[in-house]
Amino acid sequence: MIDFDPLEKHLARLLERHDRSRTPWTYDDLIERMQDRRLDAMVRRLGDGPVDLASVRAAWTAGAGPLHPDHAKALETAYLGETNLPWYAENLYAHLGRGHPLLADFFRRWVAEEDQHGRAFEIYLLMDRAVPSAEMLDAKTTMLRAGRPAPAVDPFEIMVYTSIQELSTRVFYARLSRVVADPLLADLLRRVQADESLHLAFYRDAVRLALRQRPELAEVVHRGLMGFREPVTVLPDYEERKALIWDTGLSNLQVFRTEVVEPLLNYWGLEDPAARARWAG
Numbered sequence: 001m002i003d004f005d006p007l008e009k010h011l012a013r014l015l016e017r018h019d020r021s022r023t024p025w026t027y028d029d030l031i032e033r034m035q036d037r038r039l040d041a042m043v044r045r046l047g048d049g050p051v052d053l054a055s056v057r058a059a060w061t062a063g064a065g066p067l068h069p070d071h072a073k074a075l076e077t078a079y080l081g082e083t084n085l086p087w088y089a090e091n092l093y094a095h096l097g098r099g100h101p102l103l104a105d106f107f108r109r110w111v112a113e114e115d116q117h118g119r120a121f122e123i124y125l126l127m128d129r130a131v132p133s134a135e136m137l138d139a140k141t142t143m144l145r146a147g148r149p150a151p152a153v154d155p156f157e158i159m160v161y162t163s164i165q166e167l168s169t170r171v172f173y174a175r176l177s178r179v180v181a182d183p184l185l186a187d188l189l190r191r192v193q194a195d196e197s198l199h200l201a202f203y204r205d206a207v208r209l210a211l212r213q214r215p216e217l218a219e220v221v222h223r224g225l226m227g228f229r230e231p232v233t234v235l236p237d238y239e240e241r242k243a244l245i246w247d248t249g250l251s252n253l254q255v256f257r258t259e260v261v262e263p264l265l266n267y268w269g270l271e272d273p274a275a276r277a278r279w280a281g
Ligand SMILES: [Fe+2]
Pocket: 082, 113, 114, 117, 169, 196
């Protein structure tokens, strides 16, 4: 097990950097923009004449964002990954936060920020009825009831896993933000992506510090990269979701290798050809 005490002052610096770098954001901008878009569409459609409920309803529907159904499904999948937070939190707190005040301090910020991501996606998906809300709730319930077997219990291994998860999430949001037809959603994704970048920076740099202290931990990095599985794999329709995401070009093995595995290995100064080959497309 890694001893974090000698890393204390470095971790304090990473924590301070996180607090300094993050631009706080709220839901107000998202909600106001979504409402204004509806109202604009309604005013345009309804004009000055007498209106009935059916035309008001039609005008309301016309005000939804121009989101392709595949991208809506991809966003819903991202939402489900975020919403599994109670189980990530349980694992991280039990094995990483407890007993180490500084890591616990970062970890509590992390929980608050991750919670905000899931809620913002939920607001967007529900307000625009981008996906059938009953199905979304079903999937969320399935995800939470499945629980989340801890991907690791050793603090260092958890940080390796979390680095991979944060980077893969960031890459996914970046790619989604570039293709969605709705600029409002693209803005939201960029905001969330900025948070993920800071999460990544903390865990990834903590891993690098620990590797300098104990180079033999490269073996744990190797294990983490070889066995990595996304949390949403517990969903019964995971294979369908994956196929859709791959078909849309939002992600695939090659993206994972070149944008997640290789940058992390390079940053940590590790070769690990087996891990690189494991994710070769
Ligand atoms: Fe997140």
